[in-house]
Amino acid sequence: MATVLANLHPEGTVYGEVGDSSVPLRFSASSDEYRVLRERAAVLDLSGNRLIEITGPAAVDFAQRLLARDVEYLTSERCMMSLVLDENGQVVDQVLAFGRENGILLESSCGAGTRLLEHLEEHNDEGVVITDRSADLTVLALEGPYAWGVVGRLIDGELASLPFESVVETDWNGTEIIFARTGFTGEYGYQMIVPIEAAAELWCQALEHAGAAGQEALELAMLEVRQPIPRHEATAGASVIEIGANWLVDVTKDEFVGREAVLAAFESGQGRRTVGFTGGDSIPEVGARVLAGGEDIGEVVHAVHSAGLGATLGLARVDAELAAAGLEFTVGGVEVTTLTSPYIVPKSWSIPII
């Protein structure tokens, strides 16, 4: 699936296949786009995130059974992030769930829409109506310490200070859009779910106040605040506990697909755990062995060059008893140090919305 904004993106835009989608990885240099995101305000083309609407009398019951967090009282003024799991507790996707008057709207992670849609349809015992809305809706986002200012200039300044995970339907340029305070990077973050025919105009207007950032810059900024990136972290066989995404699962909820498996993994205390690391200039490959005191204790799950740290930043999945910050390991012959999260402190944490 290609972005609906493809004809607007600059000629040199580098696209990449992420799951079922072709998304802009970068429009120019990722490091520049990263700095825009971390220091000013970035506009993001999230058309790789699939929008799936669930409606019908049992829509909420269905969503409550399929999502790992509690969405029973998710009103149309709220959204929340949740994992969707299979019966074995494996991550199917990480979604943003928007409460709607007639059901619930799910936004998949980048490129995971097809898998999510199939999973929902396979589990549709309640007979709900599941509709892929990606033919008529798309998602644009703003992230950055001054993203709130862009909201003011673009739509309405009062929306900028909505509480986290609040949602409003608002009018933009004569078009009804869903506006939400969200955020993946620790910076001020907002999402706009817009009809496809209005997306181009909104994108162009946003570019007058913000810089475009691609998937590479976004994922780096997510990694830096330990926001799970399912396509990198949800490796085959890894439990939610090993990934460290417990906070996207509500075990106080009585029932949801995957609950027993997650609880069993938690209670066993077995397996590995994920920890961030930095060190060296080379980027280790996924699966590279991690050594501690000369012993093999695990492997690299994901690693990139962090423009913020000016060094390699990665995640390693290692023996639980060694998954802690402040330790020195060896990866590919290079000494690395494990880190406390967040690995970069978002600028938004010290900048008030005015």
Place this chain on the structure above:
Amino acid sequence: MTLDQLRAKAAERRQTCTQIKKMIVSRLDLEIEPDWITDDQPLFGRGLELDSLDVLELYVAIEAEFGVALYDSEMAVFGSVSRLADEVNPALRATT
């Protein structure tokens, strides 16, 4: 460092983190087991979804439990349990 030394260092951090998690769950009356909170998950907004009132409660709790006053600290110290552990037990801080 040898593997045993690394294990010992990790265990020290785990002990402090566990103490912080128990304190958070108890003080804020959360309905989860302390160990369900991971060392690295976000605490405010995303993650544990604590708010500014919770921060005030934690300032008091941390001073009572660890004898460390964080009132003038930046929000970054509440970035995660592991980051808080660095504040209440400076011996844990990474050397790099």
